[in-house]
Amino acid sequence: xxxxxVRGSAPDPRLLGLSGLEGMRAAWGRRVPAPPIHYLxxxxxxxxxxxxxxxxxxxxxxxxxxxxxxxxxxxALVADAxxxxxxxxxxxxGAVVATSDLTMNFLRPVDVDSGQLIAQARxxxxxxxxxxxECTIEDGHGRLIAHATxxxxxxxxxxxxxxxxxxxxxDVSYDTPHPYKRPAPPPTAGTWGQRTFIEVVAxxxxxxxxxxxxxxxxxxxxxxxxxxxxxxxxRARPWLASPAGxxxxxxxxxxxxxxxxxxVSTTLPQGTVCSPLDLKVQFVRPVWPDGHQLRATAxxxxxxxxxxTAHAEIAGEDGKTVALAMSSVVIVEGRSWTSLAVADHxxxxxxxxEPSTAEGEAK
Numbered sequence: 486x487x488x489x490x491v492r493g494s495a496p497d498p499r500l501l502g503l504s505g506l507e508g509m510r511a512a513w514g515r516r517v518p519a520p521p522i523h524y525l526x527x528x529x530x531x532x533x534x535x536x537x538x539x540x541x542x543x544x545x546x547x548x549x550x551x552x553x554x555x556x557x558x559x560x561a562l563v564a565d566a567x568x569x570x571x572x573x574x575x576x577x578x579g580a581v582v583a584t585s586d587l588t589m590n591f592l593r594p595v596d597v598d599s600g601q602l603i604a605q606a607r608x609x610x611x612x613x614x615x616x617x618x619e620c621t622i623e624d625g626h627g628r629l630i631a632h633a634t635x636x637x638x639x640x641x642x643x644x645x646x647x648x649x650x651x652x653x654x655x656d657v658s659y660d661t662p663h664p665y666k667r668p669a670p671p672p673t674a675g676t677w678g679q680r681t682f683i684e685v686v687a688x689x690x691x692x693x694x695x696x697x698x699x700x701x702x703x704x705x706x707x708x709x710x711x712x713x714x715x716x717x718x719x720r721a722r723p724w725l726a727s728p729a730g731x732x733x734x735x736x737x738x739x740x741x742x743x744x745x746x747x748x749v750s751t752t753l754p755q756g757t758v759c760s761p762l763d764l765k766v767q768f769v770r771p772v773w774p775d776g777h778q779l780r781a782t783a784x785x786x787x788x789x790x791x792x793x794t795a796h797a798e799i800a801g802e803d804g805k806t807v808a809l810a811m812s813s814v815v816i817v818e819g820r821s822w823t824s825l826a827v828a829d830h831x832x833x834x835x836x837x838x839e840p841s842t843a844e845g846e847a848k
Contacts, residue, residue: 489661491521491722491723491724491726492521492524492657492659492663492724493518493519493520493521493522493523493524493726494518494520494521495520495726495730496512496517496520496728496729496730497517500512500517501578501579501581501642502578502579503578504576504577504578505572505573505574505575505576505577505580505581506533506534506535506574506575508573509530509533509538509570509573509574510533512728513529513530513533518657520726520727520728520730521723521724521725521726521774522724522725522726522727522733522736524663524664524724525663525664525665525702525724525725526542526543526545526548526562526665527542527543527545527663527665527666528540528541528542528562528563528566529541529542530566530570531603533570533574534574535574535575536607537571537605537606537607538567538570538571538574538605538606538607539567539603539604539605539606540563540566540567540570540603540604540606541563541601541602541603541604542562542563542601542602542604543600543601543602543665544559544595544596544597544599544600544601544602544624544625545665545666545669545702546597546669546698547664547665547667547669547698547699547701547702548562548665548698548699548702549597549669549697549698549699550697550698550699551673551676551685551694551695551696551697551698552673552677552697554594554596555594555595555596555599555699556699556739556742556743556746557589557591557594557595557631557742557746557760557761557764558589558738558739558740558741558742558743558761558764559595559602559699559739560589560591560595560602560604560622560630560631560633561587561589561633561735561738561739561742561764561766562602562733562735562736562738562739563602563603563604563622563735564587564589564604564606564620564622564631564633564735565584565587565635565733565734565735565738566604566727566733566735567604567605567606567620568584568587568604568606568618568619568620568633568634568635568637569582569584569618569635569637569734570606571606571607571608571618571620572608572611572616572617572618572635572637572639574608575608575611575616576611576639579641579642579643580639580640580641580642581639581640581642581729582616582637582638582639582640583637583638583640583729583768583771584635584636584637584638584734584768585615585635585636585637585638585767585768586635586636586765586766586767586768587633587634587635587734587735587738587764587765587766587768588633588634588635588763588764588765588766589631589632589633589738589763589764589765590631590632590633590762590763591630591631591760591761591762591763591764592629592630592631592632593624593628593629593630593631594630594760595624595630598626599624599625599626599628599630600624600625600626601624601625602622602623602624602625602630603622603623603624603625604620604621604622604633605620605621605623606618606619606620606633607619607620609634611639612639613639614638614639615636615637615638615639616636616637616638616639617634617635617636617637618634618635618637619632619633619634619635620632620633620634621633664702664724665702669698670695670698670701673694673695676688676694679755680755681751681753681754681755682710682715682747682750682751682753683710683711683712683751686708686709686710686715686747687710689708690707690708690709696708699739699743700717700743703719703725703736703739703740704719704720704722704724704725705717705718705719705740705743706718706720708747710747710750710751711751712751712752713748713751713752713784713785713788714748714751714782714783714784714785715744715745715747715748715750715751715782715783716744716780716781716782716783717740717743717744717747717780717781718778718779718780718781719736719740719778719779719780719781719799720776720777720778720779721772721773721774721775721776721777721778721779722774722776723774723776724774725774726774729771730773730774731771731772731773731774732771732772732773732774734766734768737766737768737772737779737799737807737808738764738766738808738810740779740781740799741764741766741781741783741797741799741808741810741812742761742764742810742812743781744781744782744783744797745761745764745783745795745796745797745810745811745812745814746759746761746812746814747783748783748784748785748795748797749785749788749793749795749814749816751785752785752788752793753816756818756819756820757816757817757818757819757820758816758817758820759793759814759815759816759817760814760815760817761812761813761814762812762813762814762815763812763813764810764811764812765810765811765812766808766809766810767808767809767810768807768808769806769807769808769809770805770806770807771807772801772807777801777802778801778802779799779800779801779802779807780799780800781797781798781799782797782798782800783795783796783797783810784796784797786811789816790816791815791816792813792814792815792816793813793814793816794811794812794813794814795811795812795814796809796810796811797809797810797811797812798810
């Protein structure tokens, strides 16, 4: 996928001449091209209004781990868009949001039968410099998956008022499906019943096992694991660009969740798994999708019999921190990733579906 041209583009700067509500409706109403992250994940809005913003994302098999399960942080991929949107719609012309932090509380796991993830967000309070919002994430069956909150900085700029109508973006067709629609490599769930997490990661580094489907989709590589520590790299590709033109915050949150869960998993014997309870991410500086490598490293802070906590840092090639994260997880004995994956899900990859065209248009 790295060799093919990226789909979508950065937003039209003239959108800054509109209010936040008008700008979002124009951006997602086909008056300007969608951002690349839309094509990568299938992320799009259902409703855009002053009281609530709702985004949906297919629970694509491309987002699964190689054990056949979805990481809890998958929910952040849809939550971040809805939360930032809920603050943006309240702003006047010339103002944009920059996410400061994202907090997730996980309630139920996601699987291919979830169909799609639906994040409905509402603004709590928006002032001159800060905005707060919250959202719920449900699956396609109406089951509550997670709850999330965010704090955003409000950045104000001097821009001229829009003096002309934005033309409708031309329809663009592609010879291949969008990345999230492409066939996913089969999960290697059986491997997880025979090896520890550290052994699986070592096999990946030797090239004996493929990277997880979610890692391949997002562009992660170079996994590493030792007792109490896990690490993973992510190339800041143009495919990860958000409507703001930076690497989408939900991708960084998902990356943090993967290494945090991995760090705790390095301490687990066979027949034991862990499930994240929450995730808190602080975004330190924007990340530009210019192709440089990011490195996420997580370390277990406390490991008890039933609960553990871990901290993570994501840094750029220059060593500067771009995000910090922490998570708490519950440890479940007598279970394996193989049993959680439920092998009979493998031939049912068509169980997920994306929203219809009518649903996907901003209202």
